[in-house]
Amino acid sequence: MILALVVITFVASASLGFIYELTKEPIEMAAVAKRNQAIGAVVPEFDNDPSGERYTIEVPDGELVVYPAMKDGEPVGAAIETFTNRGFSGEIRLMVGIRPDGTIHGIEVLEHRETPGLGDKIETGKSDFHLQFEGENPAEDFRVMIRQDGGDVDAITATTITSRAYCDAVRRAWNAYIMRDVDDTFDLPSTGEAIDRVLPPYGNNPVNEQFQAVHEGRVYNVYPGRRGRRFTGTAVESYTESGYVGAIRLMVGFDSDGIITGIEVLEHNETPGYGDLIEPARSDFHRQFIGMDPSAEDLQVREDGGVIDGISGATVTSRAYCEAVRLAYEVFLENKTPRRNN
Amino acid sequence: MEYIAIVLSAILVNNIVLAQFLGLCPFFGVSNKISTAAGMGGAVLFVMTIAAIVTYLIAHYILIPLDLVYLRTVTYILVISSLVQMVEIILKKVSPPLYQALGIFLPLMTTNCAILGVAILVIQQDHTLMSGVVFAIAHSIGFTIALVILAGIREQLELLNVPKGMRGNPIILVAAGLLAMAFMGFAGIV
Amino acid sequence: MDQAKNFTKGFIRENPVFALMLGLCPALGTTTSAYNGMGMGLATMFVVIMSNIVVSLIKDFVPNKVRIPSYIVIIASFVTMVDLGMAGYMPALHEQLGLFIPLIVVNCFVLGRAEAFASRNTLGSSVVDGFGMGLGFTLALTMLGASREILGSYALFGFQFIGQDGMLVFILAPGAFIALGYLIALTNKLNK
Known part of the structure; x- marks a missing residue:
């Protein structure tokens, strides 16, 4: 009896x-063919192998795949495989083609589970919904949001949620692709540069006199600044893991009275266009802190009862930034008297 | 918050029977009386939760590491049918009252596509063990609610004078369709 | 048994969906269009024929006690083959049918044929039975899909004949139940 079952199971498996x-091969080929077809449909004519040259961009809740398209060695655009989790029935995956100047060239739906007859009208060929995006450049007065949300896209009738999710996916692709270029233009400062920018004038070499301070069980690098024998200020390298995407590292400078003299961002992975506005080169967010005395002012975002205006759309990031500044101040207080490392 | 979304979506928006068309055989088969409908619901809750846990462990500790995902359907259905047998035997020994209540429904579980369907969905939608369990429980509650409501409607239908051609299954299906329409009103709350 | 009768019994009189109310999950879940319904029907037909063949071949070697588990393993294997084959060669349809492909395995009607017919009859009549019943199932799903597509999108097999949106409710879940209800009423009428 057992034998019969074993034999059957064995033969079956x-x-x-x-x-x-x-x-195995046809299944993989089918997936590749579908992807290639989608790439071909959304970017201008190309003569390279976008699939072979693909790379990924990390975004808050996943990653986007970029397939660069070239013709005669010149970039003609890129197809970006993007997604949203805000669909009516779960994830929607799109392939969005963007020309080098940021204009949307074409969009194809790769995967969705939206309602047949309603949400599935986002598919190319089932309605003209996707045509609204083609030839438009979100950098030039085309807001990739549905009209109900203040954008320029007409939602599909009775399908607001799906239309909104579609816009979300397109925006995600566009932001990531455009911001990718911007990222290269603003390099974050090195430790030495950051110290130089945040500390009040000093005559010594703070990096040589660096020491490590322990605060609440974590180790911080402290860089004291002196002019002659006079202590002029301290730069504290502070960090927190409570950013929107992992750790944020700051260099915070204090003068001898504990007034904040400058803040630089050393490292972060926050969202382009939102959280990355903490970088001094991108917004004036950090200026709110300069000249503040953390013992007198509550350096928290207004939502938490403090005096700092958070970056809109990036409350988590703003909050984490404030936390790192507060930690730096606490480290500063505990190590006010400068000392030599050895 | 995530769990609340799973629960609301499973019970109201994507009701397993009325929106996803799983478990229709028991939905029409044992919905003639409210009491049997509730018993069936209890049995589904029991088996679906255990099946979701066991198949989750099998998928994540055997099938995926060994690259045997293509054996999924075979493994799951075997596991579920032996699980049903085991539950039946254990229940008989350990808790005769519970066995009395659920016993007659257990053999029907193997061919209830809701059980296998939810087991597969838990893996397909990348749930963790915890959210998978919540997902399974919520779906079985959704199943029970739909089943009990339909049973209530059918008890009323017995008393009505239905046009001759529509008597029996046709009118029950139309009633289920109207029920599904009512549930569509929950669309978009999650 | 008369083979012709054996073949045609699944069309109307013992139609798995309309007369026996079996296999309702795929019947309602996949019939948003005639094409999808037909695809699902054919996939199920393949599984019924193949499992009927194998079951009727090995029926004498399988001990009675492990009969059902063995049938389930056989059916599940053919279901997996269909699943893999469709993923490779008809990816679009495979995506549309989704979860309902692996769920053929719990389609009571497939196991029902193996248990009630193939395990008691010769290879020849089991093939005829699987073919006829499978065809009946396909017919039911195609008809249901066609009526839902005609009413819901004013189209048939993707060809639109009125250039506007149909009565959406028939594409959505409630329409599936209602359309099937009326089709069953119609079959009951024909059976008399």
Whole structure:
């Protein structure tokens, strides 16, 4: 009895293994063919191999795949595989083609589970919804949001949620692709540069006199600044893991009275266009702190009862930034008297 | 918050029977009386939760590491049918009253596509073990609610004078369609 | 048994969906269009024929006690083959049918044929039975898909004949139940 069942199961799994090997390649080919077809449909004519040259961009809740398209060695655009989790029935994946100047060239739907007859009108060929995006450049007065949300896109009738999610996916692709270029233009400062920018004038070499301070069980680098024997201020390298995407590292400078003299961002992974506005080169967010005395003012975002205006759309990041500044101040207080490392 | 979304979505918006069309055989088969409908619902809750846990462990500790995902359907259905047998035997020994209540429904579980469907969905939608369990429980509650409501409607239908051609299954299906329409009103709350 | 009768019994009189109310999950879940319904029907037909063949071949070697588990393994294997094959060669349809492909395995009607017919009859009549019942199932799903597509999108097999949106409710879940209800009423009428 057992034997019969064992034999049947064995034969069944063996033949399935065989069929699996047989269909493995066609299944992979089908996926590749579908992707290539989508790439071809959304970017201008190209003569390279976008699939072979693909790379990924990390975004808050996943990653986008970029397929660069070239013709005669010149970039003609890129197809970006993007997603949103805000669909009516879960994830929607799109392939969005963007020309080098930021104009949307074409959009194809790769995957969705929206309602047949309603949400599935986002598919190319089932309605003209996707045509609204083609030839438009979000950098030039085309807001990729549905009209109900103050944008320039007409939602599909009775399908607001799906339309909104579609815009979300397109925006995600566009932001990531455009901001990717911007990222290269503003390099974050090195430790030495950051110290130089945040500390009040000093005559020594703070990096040589660096020491490590322990605060609440974590180690911080402290860089004291002196002019002659006079202590002029301290730069504290502070960090927090409570950023929107992982750790944020700051260099915070204090003068001898504990007044903040400058803040630089050393490292972060926050969202382009939102959280990355903490970088001094991108917004004046950091200026709110300069000249403040953390013992007198509550350096928290207004939502938490403090005096700092958070970056809109990036409350988590703003909050984390404030936390790192507060930690730096606490480290500063505990190590006010300068000392030599050895 | 995530769990609340799973629960609301599973019970109201994407109701397993009325929106996802799973578990229709018991939905029409045992919905003639409210009491049997509730018993069936209890049995589904029991088996679906255990099946979701066991298949989750099998998928994540055996099938995926060994690259045997293509054996999923075979493994799951075997596991579920032996699980049903085991539950039946254990229940008989350990808790005769519970067995009395659920016993007659257990053999029907193997061919209830809601059980296998939810087991597969838990893996497809990348749930963790915890959210998978919540997902399974919420779906079985959704199943029970739909089943009990339909049973209530059918008890009323017995008393009505239905046009001859529509008597029996046709009118029950139309009633289920109207029920599904009512549930569509929950669309978009999650 | 008369083979012709054996073949045609699944069309109307013992139609798995309309007369026996079996396999309702795929019947309602995949019939948003005639094409999808037909695809699902054919996939199920393949599984029924193949499992009927194998079950009727090995029926004498399988001990009675492990009969059902063995049938389930056989059916599940063919279901997986269909699943893999469709993923490779018809990816678009495979995506549309989604979860309902692996769920063929719990389609009571497939196991029902193996248990009630193939395990008691010769290879020849089991093939005829699987073919006829599978065809009946396909017919039911195609009809249901066609009526929902005609009413819901004013189209048939993707060809639109009125250039506007149809009565959406028939594409959505409630319409599936209602359309099937009326089709069953119609079959009941024909059976008399």
